[in-house]
Amino acid sequence: MAFARRVLLPTFLPDSLAENTGSTETPYGLQTTYQVEVEGRTFTFESYTSESGEVLSLDIYLIESSIDVAAATPEGIPDVFARFFQPIEPGTSEWIAGNFQGAPSVEIWWDNQDGSREFRSTIRVGTTAPDGVGNNLLAACLIFPDSPSIENKSCFVPGPEASAQSPPSQQTNPQQESESATTEAQSQPGNAEQTASENLSPGFNFTFGTSVPETDRKIIREGLEYARIFVNQRFGVDSPPTSVFVSANPGELTDMYMSYFGIGTQARNSIIGRWQGLSAEAGFRSIFIFPGPGWRDQRDPQIVLAHEYFHVIQYDLIGQPLADIARTTPPPQLRVYGPNWLIEGSAELIGRLAAAQLSGQSQAGMLAQQASEAKSSIANLQSMETPAGFQTVNPSYQLGLLASNRLTSSIGLETLATYYRLIGGGMEWKSAFEEAFGISPDTFYTEFADFRANGF
Numbered sequence: 333m334a335f336a337r338r339v340l341l342p343t344f345l346p347d348s349l350a351e352n353t354g355s356t357e358t359p360y361g362l363q364t365t366y367q368v369e370v371e372g373r374t375f376t377f378e379s380y381t382s383e384s385g386e387v388l389s390l391d392i393y394l395i396e397s398s399i400d401v402a403a404a405t406p407e408g409i410p411d412v413f414a415r416f417f418q419p420i421e422p423g424t425s426e427w428i429a430g431n432f433q434g435a436p437s438v439e440i441w442w443d444n445q446d447g448s449r450e451f452r453s454t455i456r457v458g459t460t461a462p463d464g465v466g467n468n469l470l471a472a473c474l475i476f477p478d479s480p481s482i483e484n485k486s487c488f489v490p491g492p493e494a495s496a497q498s499p500p501s502q503q504t505n506p507q508q509e510s511e512s513a514t515t516e517a518q519s520q521p522g523n524a525e526q527t528a529s530e531n532l533s534p535g536f537n538f539t540f541g542t543s544v545p546e547t548d549r550k551i552i553r554e555g556l557e558y559a560r561i562f563v564n565q566r567f568g569v570d571s572p573p574t575s576v577f578v579s580a581n582p583g584e585l586t587d588m589y590m591s592y593f594g595i596g597t598q599a600r601n602s603i604i605g606r607w608q609g610l611s612a613e614a615g616f617r618s619i620f621i622f623p624g625p626g627w628r629d630q631r632d633p634q635i636v637l638a639h640e641y642f643h644v645i646q647y648d649l650i651g652q653p654l655a656d657i658a659r660t661t662p663p664p665q666l667r668v669y670g671p672n673w674l675i676e677g678s679a680e681l682i683g684r685l686a687a688a689q690l691s692g693q694s695q696a697g698m699l700a701q702q703a704s705e706a707k708s709s710i711a712n713l714q715s716m717e718t719p720a721g722f723q724t725v726n727p728s729y730q731l732g733l734l735a736s737n738r739l740t741s742s743i744g745l746e747t748l749a750t751y752y753r754l755i756g757g758g759m760e761w762k763s764a765f766e767e768a769f770g771i772s773p774d775t776f777y778t779e780f781a782d783f784r785a786n787g788f
Contacts, residue, residue, distance in 0.1 A: 535571045541579030548623050551633055552578055559638035562686040563645055567749045572648040578621045582607040589620050612636050614643035616655035632687050639683030649752035663720035669752060670761040671717035677732020678748050699737060703788035706730035713777050734788055735780050739769055
């Protein structure tokens with residue numbers, strides 16, 4: 333019960349486990365279950381404890397003979413179950429199939445006509461287990477009638493040590509094939525054509541238009557995977573499941589964008605104009621990429637891919653409600669998660685650090701190059717707080733990068749994650765800025781102006 337109180341919201345916490353539906357000795361420990369009726373549906377809570385009484389895991393699952401397929405996707409499961417859990421605890425490790433230490437998890441099962449049972453699970457919607465092991469990856473399994481045990485499930489988990497075998501999907505669109513092991517995890521535009529390839533990146537779900545050659549697909553897949561590893565190592569953040577849409581046809585990419593965000597057709601002309609040269613844009617757990625003609629010659633793709641992936645992390649740390657507000661904030665207004673010089677500058681810093689590490693360029697050399705390019709501007713950071721103000725400055729990205737590096741160089745890049753996490757927790761951006769970086773925005777503006785006057 334002590335563990336349950338740390339994990340579950342009080343509304344769904346039983347007074348005791350005395351009225352449980354049963355306890356059974358298993359190879360994984362003592363299994364204890366109890367049930368809760370919520371909105372006419374029966375949810376089963378299942379815990380495993382060791383011989384010494386240590387709680388090994390807590391699962392919550394829903395078993396139904398028929399089920400809403402949308403709710404059964406790994407991405408849909410948190411909408412069903414998140415109401416039960418305390419806030420997420422960051423900084424946890426990955427899950428390997430069959431590891432009962434990675435608790436709590438939430439699951440949905442349903443029965444097929446052939447007698448098999450399909451299973452969807454999303455891990456760590458709440459806090460971690462007492463041993464500190466937790467996870468944020470997704471799983472899907474097909475439990476065969478003659479082999480119902482965990483060892484004999486046909487599972488895939490999006491990770492390097494997991495099987496790539498996917499259970500039969502109930503959501504197949506004949507015009508679409510996914511490049512991820514989390515096929516059912518993401519919403520997909522209904523008219524996009526895709527081709528399947530190997531899944532190189534856990535948590536990425538790629539949608540490529542027919543205009544994107546395999547050479548470019550490989551660059552994008554491997555570049556994003558490199559960015560994911562780089563960011564994870566530098567920040568210790570979880571890797572959110574991310575939908576990646578790529579097309580060299582502006583109209584097709586626009587349709588993907590509008591479908592994903594549910595945008596009406598009246599906005600189509602303003603969106604289609606965004607895709608020029610090498611253009612990319614990130615949203616909450618999504619990236620849209622336009623590899624236009626000669627795109628690999630215009631800018632190092634690795635910079636762009638790592639830049640956009642860090643935007644995904646920013647959005648994930650502040651949470652979807654604030655991310656949606658930020659995405660739709662008019663350019664002349666300050667966005668809810670802070671000044672644009674920091675939003676874009678920190679993403680550019682991560683992009684160039686990742687590319688420099690890959691190419692062998694020193695960090696000092698990269699920063700010197702950015703400083704040389706930024707010396708031509710007379711703009712100050714205050715004028716770059718809104719997206720509109722940021723766009724009027726040239727070179728804006730170099731200035732934002734140098735300011736972000738100055739802000740974090742003595743206290744660590746991981747403070748950027750702290751800053752966005754504080755905003756996601758409800759703190760106003762200036763307060764989060766001072767809490768995370770140990771300096772107020774106004775004081776930093778003065779300090780950076782002096783730093784810049786001395787040649788960076």
